[in-house]
Amino acid sequence: MRYVLAIAALVLSGVLLLLGIGQRTFLAGPSEIGIAIDTQSETGFAVLDAGELAKLPGQANVVVRGADAFVATGATRDVEAWTEPYSHAKLTVDALGQRMLSALVAPATEDSTPTTAAPETAAPETAAPADDTAAEAPMEDAAGLDPRGSDLWLSERSIDERGSGTEAQTLRVPVALSEGQSVLIASTGTDPLPADASVVWAQDRETPWAGPLLVGGGLLALAGGVLYLLAIDHDRRGLGPRRGRKGPLLGIRNLFGRRAHRSASSTTPPASPEAEAAPGRATRSARATRRLALPALGLAVAVGLTGCSASYWPAFGDEPAPEQTEEPASGIAPVPVTEGQLDRIVADVAAVSGEADDSFDAAALDARFTGDALEQRAANYTIRAAMPEYGVIPPRITDEALDYELVQSTETWPRTVFVTVASSSGAVEEPAGEEVDGETPEIAGEANGEAATTEDSESSPSLALVLTQQNPHENFHVSRVVALRGGISMPQAAPAEEGTAVLAGDTGTLVLQPDQVGAAYAAVLQNGTDIPEAESFDLGTDTLLENYGKARAEQSQQQSDEKEQTMAFSVTARQGDEPITALSTGTGGALVATTVIEEQVVDAAGGRYKPQAKDAVTALSGLEGEQERLVQQVAHQMLFYVPSKTDGSKIQLLGVTSELVGVTN
16 A cells, blocks of 8 residues: 555656646747738838737747838827829738638728728638739739838838848838737738738737646655655565665665664763674765655756746736726717827927027928928028038927826827927027118017017027928927027926817807907007907017017107108018917817917118118028118917916917018019
8 A cells, every 4th residue: 555655646746847847848838929010002101900919828029130220109090091093902811721811901992982902802822812903903003102200100110121132131020009909010011911911919928827737747756755765664664674684775664773873872981893893884874865865856956947937836916907098988089199299299390490500591490390380490501601600509409298288189180289398498599680871770680589688598498389281291380489588387288198179260169269369469460458358368468569569660660760760660460371270278278379460560761771682681681781671570389378268367478479571572
């Protein structure tokens, strides 16, 4: 019976050890599941939805080999909108057959109904021949824009080897998509999809029961060994005292008895020379001890090694619940720009504007600027290129975002974003422009958007940027850059992640309709603060009216009259032609960004004194010397907070950026 127990323990230990080792080797299964992508066409784009990637277990990786390989992730609605004008393959995963099915989607046209997909086709090793339409798709249908650098992507990875002549590299992109997201696979947009593309699911190699099996097997092996030795010891002791003390394996009880005898004799007088002359039995005892210690040590080492990796052991305790993505309430459009996307957009705007500011290259601004923001900066570059001493330098846009953002909630286009950022130093001195001998002062903007003064000429104001994306294939462009006034407080607004609405110009819930705010302020700028329109504005701290418009024309006229000159100064102002932007703050009011165009007119009025065109006026217009008439156009990019009618407060000017943008005669 003793031998049966020992053998049973050893056999069971062998089974457990085999299972434990097997979990890490032949029972572990493949480390990856890979499925090749073959669209059976010459299309340049392939789209795979998050739901398809979830059909197989493991971490999904998109693997593309070839020059110009490109992989991006984005919201499904954005990926579909980007690929809609081009033929593209919509991929689905057949989990049972472990193959990739491909459906060719025809490009949408303005007159077409919603796009329809060609019949699905599978990878060549298991699929039937693809539909003729898919197989012979013309390249002109597949051709499109290069997807690199689009603001729509949540992330993107690419290999750019165009013209390098080097061996094609492999692009492996781990993708972890949430519901409502997709992955886009492409090359240059005009070339077909790389032929060597696949999706690989890395399998979970954790074996939580390998550790317990190995430890259990080791302990049973140790127990079986002890039981086996006890059985042998019992049999040998049954042979009698003499026979039990002979042979290669001494009895365990004799061994421990001998140790106890040596311990007891340590307090007795030294052994006799005859005992010292017989070391054989002590040597055999030490060898027997080593025979028992070595297997135990080996098992202890094995058990210790299995504990070195957490993947060998089951995880106990409550697992954290998966993070739930908040879905927008029914009927509410999602926020299309994430914080990461917005940071990347602002960083690119700062880089583009910084390079253009250094080189006075207005063409470089086209990548990120449009409308009044582009016109003002381009005019400033023109003046400073011809007149290096010109003291008006636009504040440099930085990528240091401040904590005030509004993002339009929408699924369509155009999309609008309002963000505030810090700036670095702009103007360092007040531009010269004294009126001498019939000359008129130059009109120009300052770093903080108003007249430069000694105390604020070296300041770096906070900037408000209004960015708009007109369609899926254009990036966000800055339409207005407004320098916020010092000491003002931005109105309370809903968090950016909750989104906001772009208001129509004729919204009637505000103190003034958004499309009337610029025109009303232009009337005040032209006619002064005594007109009815001024009652809608909080003008207590408005210094723009002190340095521009009617006040500036009257000051210039007074200086001219004191010199007994006959020139006539006047001013007109109007709201600019660029569309306004009105964003709800979510608390009843709205931010309204608009542009007011001021025209300062200097007329000789038939007298002998004539306005002089020089310096910045000459640099911008090419006019030189005496003119019968000069009209200098100043663009004021302005940001207003317009409260609701029920709020009881007035419209507040939050910021303004002014710049000389044109001169005529």
